Amino acid sequence: MNINLVCIQDFEDHAFKVLPRSAFDFFRGGAGQETTLAYNNTAFSKFKIRPRCLKNVAQRDISTTVLGEKVSVPIGIAPSSLHKIAHPDGECATARAAQALGVLYTLSTGATCSIEEVAEAAPNGLKWFQIYVYKNRKITEDLIRRAEKAGYKALVVTVDVPVVGIRLADIRNRFSLPPHLGLANFEDRNSTDLMRSNKDGSGLANYVNSLFDASLEWRDIQWLKGITSLPIVLKGILTVEDALLAVEAGVEAVWVSNHGGRQLDGTPASIEVLPEIVKAVDGKVEIYLDGGVREGTDVFKALALGARMVFLGRPPLWGLAHSGEEGVEKVLQIIMNEFESTLGLSDSKSDQDV
Numbered sequence: 001m002n003i004n005l006v007c008i009q010d011f012e013d014h015a016f017k018v019l020p021r022s023a024f025d026f027f028r029g030g031a032g033q034e035t036t037l038a039y040n041n042t043a044f045s046k047f048k049i050r051p052r053c054l055k056n057v058a059q060r061d062i063s064t065t066v067l068g069e070k071v072s073v074p075i076g077i078a079p080s081s082l083h084k085i086a087h088p089d090g091e092c093a094t095a096r097a098a099q100a101l102g103v104l105y106t107l108s109t110g111a112t113c114s115i116e117e118v119a120e121a122a123p124n125g126l127k128w129f130q131i132y133v134y135k136n137r138k139i140t141e142d143l144i145r146r147a148e149k150a151g152y153k154a155l156v157v158t159v160d161v162p163v164v165g166i167r168l169a170d171i172r173n174r175f176s177l178p179p180h181l182g183l184a185n186f187e188d189r190n191s192t193d194l195m196r197s198n199k200d201g202s203g204l205a206n207y208v209n210s211l212f213d214a215s216l217e218w219r220d221i222q223w224l225k226g227i228t229s230l231p232i233v234l235k236g237i238l239t240v241e242d243a244l245l246a247v248e249a250g251v252e253a254v255w256v257s258n259h260g261g262r263q264l265d266g267t268p269a270s271i272e273v274l275p276e277i278v279k280a281v282d283g284k285v286e287i288y289l290d291g292g293v294r295e296g297t298d299v300f301k302a303l304a305l306g307a308r309m310v311f312l313g314r315p316p317l318w319g320l321a322h323s324g325e326e327g328v329e330k331v332l333q334i335i336m337n338e339f340e341s342t343l344g345l346s347d348s349k350s351d352q353d354v
């Protein structure tokens with residue numbers, strides 16, 4: 001391990017050097033002029049930490065619980081697709097690293113290792129499964145059955161991708177699934193081949209816009225609740241109105257997110273809208289946040305503003321690109337250490353004090 005890589009930005013800089021350009025752009029990029037992507041990365045600096053002192057922080061506990069399950073830290077791994085583009089071990093390596101550190105891992109529908117392979121690679125780690133709703137509902141239902149059977153503990157339903165965001169870099173690069181890789185959760189080659197059809201731009205956009213169900217409505221959450229007993233987490237909420245509708249729909253948690261700036265450009269940073277959502281939801285369900293979390297101080301700020309957990313999207317991918325499982329572990333350790341240090345320096349013993 002290169003000891004010069006001491007923060008998450010160092011791992012991103014390293015990934016820029018080693019990944020093919022279209023892969024790096026796919027992972028890093030956002031939608032449109034990337035204003036939301038940039039807000040996500042800068043908005044944390046608007047919030048300042050008020051440190052207290054002399055409160056005996058010799059013993060610090062960074063663990064917490066999420067939907068009733070113990071995790072070693074309130075930092076989880078957000079779902080992201082196509083990990084084998086970053087490293088041949090793909091999502092199995094990411095899940096193993098998460099398991100080693102007691103970190104919650106969320107597997108994407110668009111993974112390059114299957115639901116079952118990841119469950120086998122990290123049998124003792126806490127794992128959630130992220131689902132997209134397909135026009136062909138049977139596809140979604142089958143994925144849910146497999147996730148239940150394989151021991152995933154919650155369903156993360158992503159609601160901010162009725163169509164794919166306009167990702168200019170992917171269009172310019174004609175981004176597509178490399179020929180040696182497949183969408184491991186699908187045996188049907190025809191649909192996977194849609195992701196390779198990049199003559200007019202992004203193959204990923206062709207796939208999503210052809211297959212995902214853009215007619216999804218709030219009442220479909222009842223359909224999902226009716227076909228699974230897993231807790232449901234709604235990912236991609238950015239307004240008080242939708243957070244309240246989510247609570248009314250009976251979901252277990254709301255995940256505040258703008259999809260890492262990859263969907264609608266011009267939306268606020270997720271950390272900006274967190275306080276109003278927390279206030280409106282008033283403790284009725286758990287609230288999580290992702291988008292631009294890169295340092296332990298960001299974790300602290302999100303918790304102080306009412307999030308129960310934060311999630312990392314790109315950082316594990318940078319670790320994976322560096323050295324597979326070991327690199328993901330290193331990235332996680334860095335931010336866990338930073339968070340523990342922030343607790344100490346602000347005179348907090350645990351997330352209860354934040």
Ligand SMILES: Cc1cc2nc3c(=O)[nH]c(=O)nc-3n(C[C@H](O)[C@H](O)[C@H](O)COP(=O)(O)O)c2cc1C
Binds near residue numbers: 110293314
């Ligand atoms: C390369 C990449 C692929 C992603 N794939 C998915 C996905 O399959 N499902 C999903 O719900 N979110 C996906 N996301 C969004 C992340 O879950 C998360 O919301 C976002 O990356 C958080 O922002 P951050 O990267 O600044 O941490 C993806 C993000 C990236 C960067």
Ligand SMILES: CCCCCCC(=O)C(=O)O
Binds near residue numbers: 204
């Ligand atoms: C099954 C393919 C999923 C592609 C969507 C990936 C995604 O959400 C992203 O941001 O990229």
